[in-house]
Amino acid sequence: MMEPTQSQLAGEVTSQAITSPEVQHPSAIPAPAPAARPERRKKPRIRQTPPEPVPPPHLDDYKGIVGEASIDELRFLANGLKGKTVKMVNSTAVGGGVAEMLNQMVPLLNEVEVKTHWEVITGGNDFFEVTKAFHNALQGSDYQLTQQARDIFLMHNQINSQRIQFNEDFVVIHDPQPAALIHSRDDSRRWVWRCHIDLSNPSREVWEFLAPFIERYDAAIFSSQSFTRQLAIPQYLFYPCIDPLSEKNKELEDSFIQKVCDEFGIDRSRPIVTQVSRFDRAKDPVGVIEAFKQARKYVDCQLVLAGGGATDDPEGAAVLKEVLEAAGDDPDIIILDLPPWCALEINALQRASTLIVQKSIREGFGLTVTEALWKGKPTIAGAVGGIPNQIIHKLTGALVHSVDGCAYQIRYLLTHPDFARQLGHNGREHVKENFLMTTNVRRWLLLLRILAGQSK
Numbered sequence: 001m002m003e004p005t006q007s008q009l010a011g012e013v014t015s016q017a018i019t020s021p022e023v024q025h026p027s028a029i030p031a032p033a034p035a036a037r038p039e040r041r042k043k044p045r046i047r048q049t050p051p052e053p054v055p056p057p058h059l060d061d062y063k064g065i066v067g068e069a070s071i072d073e074l075r076f077l078a079n080g081l082k083g084k085t086v087k088m089v090n091s092t093a094v095g096g097g098v099a100e101m102l103n104q105m106v107p108l109l110n111e112v113e114v115k116t117h118w119e120v121i122t123g124g125n126d127f128f129e130v131t132k133a134f135h136n137a138l139q140g141s142d143y144q145l146t147q148q149a150r151d152i153f154l155m156h157n158q159i160n161s162q163r164i165q166f167n168e169d170f171v172v173i174h175d176p177q178p179a180a181l182i183h184s185r186d187d188s189r190r191w192v193w194r195c196h197i198d199l200s201n202p203s204r205e206v207w208e209f210l211a212p213f214i215e216r217y218d219a220a221i222f223s224s225q226s227f228t229r230q231l232a233i234p235q236y237l238f239y240p241c242i243d244p245l246s247e248k249n250k251e252l253e254d255s256f257i258q259k260v261c262d263e264f265g266i267d268r269s270r271p272i273v274t275q276v277s278r279f280d281r282a283k284d285p286v287g288v289i290e291a292f293k294q295a296r297k298y299v300d301c302q303l304v305l306a307g308g309g310a311t312d313d314p315e316g317a318a319v320l321k322e323v324l325e326a327a328g329d330d331p332d333i334i335i336l337d338l339p340p341w342c343a344l345e346i347n348a349l350q351r352a353s354t355l356i357v358q359k360s361i362r363e364g365f366g367l368t369v370t371e372a373l374w375k376g377k378p379t380i381a382g383a384v385g386g387i388p389n390q391i392i393h394k395l396t397g398a399l400v401h402s403v404d405g406c407a408y409q410i411r412y413l414l415t416h417p418d419f420a421r422q423l424g425h426n427g428r429e430h431v432k433e434n435f436l437m438t439t440n441v442r443r444w445l446l447l448l449r450i451l452a453g454q455s456k
Helices: 060-068 067-081 096-113 125-138 148-165 179-184 204-212 254-263 285-296 316-327 343-352 368-372 403-414 419-433 437-454
Strands: 083-091 113-118 168-172 190-194 219-222 235-237 272-276 303-308 333-337 355-358 379-382 398-400
Touching: 060 067, 060 437, 067 113, 083 096, 096 113, 096 368, 096 437, 113 125, 113 272, 125 148, 125 204, 148 179, 168 179, 179 190, 179 204, 190 437, 254 343, 272 285, 272 343, 272 368, 285 303, 285 316, 285 403, 303 316, 303 343, 355 368, 355 403, 368 379, 368 419, 379 403, 379 419, 398 403, 403 419
Parallel strands: 083 113, 083 168, 168 190, 190 219, 219 235, 272 303, 272 355, 303 333, 355 379, 379 398
Antiparallel strands: none
């Protein structure tokens, strides 16, 4: 990869260094008045009905991306697991990176004859309000654990343990919501806890409540080496992944990208800064708006905030309201509340973008960053969670710690297009090497073989 030049490294400044608009730097020169703009569509046209389901890709379809040898290796590893069965359990079928990964990974495991079934737990609003609070507390938010919250968590896990059968050779439980299902374990089966969130600084009360459940598993998997806790069971590092052939990541015709921009009222003749994520305070969408408004004083651009909700996140509507209030009637800020079936539209938005932002203040891994890098887009993201595993600062993207830092990087990259283009190229290569679905399937096959050996 190309090393950044001295002038490129000049773009790295602290937020304290940007104290006024008078800082004399090329990216701080006020932008010329933009040309006349086309009238923006007052209400974006968003598809309201799901499209027909697309058949999942087959392993051979990936040969053109990862090479034939990599696909042959997967089939070889699966040979030692023929006849074995796997159950994956998580908290939502739509919304969020875990559901997206399972949607793509489960068919591939079945294709190599490792029979895999995916179950989604159920629960009322009281359960998901508690588990959302747990989720935030495990990533460092203040939270006082009550007996009522404990009882709600245990009750719904008990209800789900009675509803779901665990007859498979391997059971994989994703994240804290269904963690107490371990009470259903049979010693003849191997149980794995797959944690997708950052546990480096958890609420002590919540972690002490959950840890006894976790230590009954045979293994735990984390998304970053910095996320782990002291545990009495083996721990493994699995990076999350994207599917390069999914609707959200496959190549698109430019005519379709233009059509989506027209429907959403986005002007492709001007720079487009985009953040794609759930409307979640941890993604700091209001901070993105503030950074955009700072940057726009010096460079002409427009902002797209595209997202939606997830069935296990009851805060989404409240956060969307905060975002709409922060945006006000600014014609250059486009808020898109997209249903979960708009993967193609999200793909088109990312490909139309000049820059992509993911200004998270707390994060598990941040698959929207992976998606942006795969599309070769210069990407600015918060230096939290698993994002630093993806963005090597000034080599595969730009890491930021504040609104001011985000605003600066928007200005810098929009005024240094050659450097931005090189970041995009490097980012795509980094994803190809580390974060594609085929690599993830390989990791799972290797782990299942290890666990199968332990059960003999």
